[in-house]
Each structure stands twice: as C-alpha cells, then as structure tokens.
Amino acid sequence: MNRVPTKMEGLDEVLGGGIPAGSVVLVSGAPGTMKTSLTYHILHANALAGVRGLYVSLEQSRASLVDHTEGLGYRLEDTDGKLSILDLGTLRKKLTGSTAQPWMDLFKLYTQGIRKSFDYRLLVLDSLDALEILAKFREPRKEMFSLIHWLRDLQCTTFLLGELSTDMGANGSARTAYAKHKEEYLADGIFHLRLARQGEFGMQRQLRVVKMRGTRHDTGYHALVFDNGLRVTRILA
C-alpha cells in the first residue's frame, strides 16, 4: 500500500508507516490543540521532499497563516513553490455579497482547477466548520457525505480540520463523537487532538489516531510536543 509519511517524529511509527495515500482524514480537536500546525507540518515536510500540497484556509488569511507557521519554523520559501496556500479567508472579505456566494461550488472550482495546473497530492481544508457555515448546508449530513465522496474522487490525501468544543472529553471521559454530523463514519482516518490536564496546573497537548483504514495503528493517546519542530512521544505520567 502506498503511504504518505507525516514526517513527524513518532507519528509515522504510531501510524505504522504513514497515512494510506488517497485517504480523507478528519483532524478534530478543540481550539489551541495545534490542528493547523500539525497539518501544516505534514504539508511542509512533504513539500520539502518534493510532494506538492495545497492548504485551503477559510478562516485565517494567508499572511496570518504564514506568520503563524513561520513562527514555528516552517518557512514557506524553503518549499520551492511546492506548497500553495489558497486564501479563501480573504476572499470572504473581498467578495461583495459573500454570504450569497456558492461557497461549496467555489471551493470545488478552486481545488479542481488548481489540481490541473499544480498537481498537488496533499490537501488541507481549514476548516470544515467554516465551510459549513459559508455554504449554508441545508442538509448537513447529506452534504457532508457528498463532499467527502467528492474529495475521495480527487485522489489526493485530504485533511479536514474540525472544531470540537473544549468542554467535552478533555480528560478522563472518553470522547465518542469527533464530528458534528457523523462525518467520522465517512472519513478514512481520524486524528483527535486534545488538551489534557497534567498535574495540578499543567496542560499537555495529546494526539490519538482514532481510526485509519487499512492500517494497524496504535489507538492510545500520545503527547504532541513542540520543541525543535513537532513530534509525538509517549505520555509520561
């Protein structure tokens, strides 16, 4: 099986070598759990190895995203044009009557069009919630189902960022729902990111591969650590 390495220390071992190519992976977590940084790392590291990636941002502007990721040491210039950022967040502000625009169609128009001129293999959609609001899903489950099928037909490895509330499953209680509209059943893989309490005052970011079709993976939580880049390690009590 062809696998896409995350090129993150520790995570590829958890995944048994990487993510099966062409998978649609849901990355869900509360705000501040480094969903953006994690997926940007995967795109950036693969771009350095010559694999093209497209980051579609509906919330942050390009400038803000680049500022944020360069602060973490991911320099866009180093990728030699192999990593592209599609700044739909700015488009929202520039397009007159933006709320009435067919956002789902525009998203598809871009991702399909760019695929022709820039053959990307990795795609990140940041975020699914923003797209849902903009596109005004009338029947969220049905439209989510259709979107995920459409993404699968793109035949590139896709990461969908999903926002979870901070007050559920943070520690102790096992989370059972990772998405609002059951898209966890549709996705091929799920990364769950959380902030877990450490001791009396500390918090630790943790990552769990909840699901990854076609892979024997470790299903426990691991620490997601950022020092010289992101890495995944065992949780030390």
Place this chain on the structure above:
Amino acid sequence: MNLSTAVVLGGVAVDGWLLGLVAIRGRRPWLQATFAACALSFLVAGASFVGRNEGLLPPVREDVVLGLLLLTHALTAILVLGLIHGEALPRQRAITFLLLAPVPLLASLAPAEGWTVAAAYEGNVLGGFLVLCLGVALAETIYARHASPMFAAHAFWMGVGVVSLIVAGPVYVYELELLGQAPLVGANVAAPLALACFARVALLTDPYRISPRPIRGRNATAELTTSDEIVFDERRPKYALRTAEHEALSDRATLLVGRGPPRMTTSGISTASVPADRQAALRTMTTAAEFLGSFPGGLLVLEDLADLAALSGWKPALEVVVRLRHLARDTGSTVVLCPSRLTESERKGLKDLDLPWWTLPDPATELVAILKQSFGTGAVRLFDAFCRAHGLRPEDVTTDHVPALQEFLSRALTELSGVVGGPAAHGLRSQYEAAASVLRSFAAQGAVDAARGKWPSRKATDANVEFVVTAADYWKGKEMEELFAAADALSEPEPLFERARTVFVDQLGEAGEGVLRTQLARLGKKPEDLSKADLVRIADRAAVDLGSLADVVDLPQEKDRIHRQIESIRKNLVLIAEGPE
C-alpha cells in the same frame, strides 16, 4: 505642570475622543446619550482639575466640584446598567435613575456637613453613596458575567472598567492618605480606561443597521396578534417570510433578521443582515430590543436560528430565544423563529422552552400533492417542468409561485388545444380547473391556517391513489402524456438566461451557475426577467467579483488561468448582449 496633572490632561483628551467616537459610530440614541453624559462629567471633572491646578481657573466652590464627582459616579452606574439592559432600561428599570436624585441633595448639604472632595470616600453618607454607585455597577457586571453566556465576554470588559475606577478612586485616595500625600481632588485617572472599556462594549454590541427604517404610528390591521414568540417549524423559512410580507403590507412594523444581504421587497419589510461574527447573538438581541422598543406591537422574524447557533454557539442562541420571548410579551409584539437546520439536540432544547410551536408544510410538497389529485403520477413531471421554465429549484418554490404555476398549466393546455379536441380536451380543462381551484385556496392560506394541519399532502395519503391513476387512464393516458410533453416543451429555459448560464458553467464548472444566480439576485432579477442590458451589467460586475478569485491564489499559472476565464466570460456575455435574439 506636574505628572499627575499631565496624566489627567491626557485622560481628558481621550475622554473627548471616546465621546466623539461613540456619538458618531453608535446606533442606540439612549445609550449614546448616557455615554455622552458620563464621558462629559468625567471630562469636565478632569478639565476643571487641570484648570485649578495650573491656575487657569479661579477656585471653584467645593460643593460644585463635589456635585461633579457625585454625578460621575451615578452616571457610571447608570451607564453600566444601560450597557447590560440596553434600550429597555428607561422603560423597564426606570428606578435606576433614582441614583441621580441624591446628587444635588448631597452636593448642597456638603458645606453644612463639612464634606470636602479630598475626603469624599470617608465613612459618611457621601462616601457611602459614591461606593454604592460603583458597587451597583460592579455587582451587575459580575451577575451578567455569570448569568448570561451571551454577555459574559463583554461583562469582563465592563468589570475591568468599573474595577479600574474603584482602584483609581476610593482605593487610590486611601493609599495616598496612608502615604500622607495629597489626593487628585475631583479627577479619576482611570476614567479614560473605564470609558474605553464601556465604549468597546457599546460599539461591539450595537444593533445591526435596519433598512428601510419602519414608519412610526402604524400597526393597523395585523393578523398575527399574539404577544409571544412563535416557532415556525418548516423546512425553509417560507411561511415566516410570507407572514412578514403580509404583516408589513398590513401596515405593521416588521423586521426580518437573517444572514443574507438585505432583501429587496415591495411590502415595506425592514431587514437587518447578520454578518459572520461571534457577537451575532448579542447584536441580534440588541437589534430586536431596539426595534421592538421603538415599535411596540411590531413583528420580528428571525430567519434562521441555526445561523446564530453556528456563529455564537447554542447557549447564547438559546438565551436570545428566552430574552426575545420576554421582550415580545413586554412590548405586546410577536416574534417568529425558524428552527430549520438546527440539530436534533438543539431542537430538543428549543422544544423544552414550551414556546407555541407551529408545524408548517413545505409549499413545494403541497403543490405536487394538489397536482397529483388532478393529474395523477405525472404531477411530479409537471412540477419539474414548471421549475425548469422559471429557473427555480423545487425547494425554492413558495405559495407566491402559485399564480405562475396556474399560468404555466394554462399555457400547456392552450398549446395542447390544437392537438387534442373534443371530450378529451374538455376533460383536461376540467382537471385543470379543479387543480387551479385547490391551488388558489391553498395559496390563500396563511401560516395560521396552515398550522392547523389541513394540508393537501395529508389528504392525498388518504385518497385512493389507484382511483387517480384510473382517472388518467380514462383519458386513454395519451392526452395526459401530451399535456406533460407540452409542459416539457414550455419548460425550455429562457434562452438568454440559458445562454448566460452556459457561458458561466463552461468556464467555472458547477460553480458557474451559482455565481450567475448570485449576480442576478443582486440585480433583483429572476432568470425569466433577464434582459440584454442586464447581461452587460452582469459581465462588468462579475469581472470585478471574479477578479478577487485570482487575488487569493499564490500560483502565477493559476492566477493567469482564472484571469483568462474571467475575460472569456466577460467577452462571451458582451457578445450575447450585442448579438441577435
């Protein structure tokens, strides 16, 4: 000029700037007036402090300075309460204004009692009143922070403002006294910070712009007279909009609050557009409060509660629902809510509030059911043909489209008249008349009647479907088939719209049609009304809008490709506009 005088002088300048900012940017006259009064009292107190210290002003009577100090405190408490309760404060909590009553009394008693500004916060009646004012403001802020999910973040900033006034007021004076230094008599150095916090809250919670402004003194012949909040449970807010239009035409002040751009209607509905920001719930509430406060007995339609839940979270959205109900009852108004697109758990939460719940039909389903009664299983085909002919999606069809549907069926029958004659034509005409009659009576039903549940689709399930098919068979089936074929032929989309659609779809794929329809909607046109002059305008506007599509891509080759597509769309639309019919 010493440091403290310079700081107070700087504060006076900031106070003045904030006063102007809120006066210009704010949209709530009463709150703006309160803010202006409060800011002016701080400004005058600060300016007189500087003037006296720098010898620019003659010594002022102690009771006048004391009066100013009392006024700043009383107005601070009233302003904080106003920020929390909005424009409803003078109407519902007029007792708050009693805080102003002791101001002249205490100021006039000052000479006799020996009260001075320097010792204003001492343990006497004067100090007690000053602390009471700040205490009321702080307590209300803390209560709002804990009790209102919608207001919690703003309550924090108000808390910062009030606490800063306390720290720079009584606490600072007490500390200076302990250090044996002279207090800043009559001035509070934290006033600019506090006013900045209050201004932030005032501006961020401002109501949305309402356009057009309703006309006062209306409310003549309203049909929906309940002074309550009603849930219109329908797939899309169609009856809600229809009710709004009806009430507006009946001269009732009507406000429609929704996510989309303001609607162009001829019925005089006022609209407020909710942009995508986290304050959506709170600003919707202040908009509703301002509207219903100004137009008691009005109608407010909240087009889609799910939008508020998505933007601000479910708890604040639910708080809006609860507060709107109180507001409706207090002002003798009606509030209509649309819960379409809420999740199951959110719907359950809404149902738990025990609001009047009207389940309403989807007009598209009902129109098909009516057609089925006359035309049997071919009704769906007839309806689809009608939708195609008018460039409508079935889910967008409302009872307003009934006259157009009747006209469409009549045209189909006319087209058939040359082909089918005799009893068959007469039979079809009778079926049409029967359908038209039921269509008219269904279209005449408002939400009140529709909520009673006598829907054609419910009747249709009771009807003997086999019998309907047999009726169609009676006419040998052939005439029916010809009617459907005639309808299909009529349903060829308007050539101009179809040609424009082809241009957009060729270049932009599936998104093209949506982009074209968005442009059409902005012109206030329907597909069938599209003219050549419109095409030129659409070409220009689409070129500007679509130009933004290229700006957000960082790949030069993709930018070029999008620019080529835009140019191609523009050229082709101009060609159609200039070409023959």
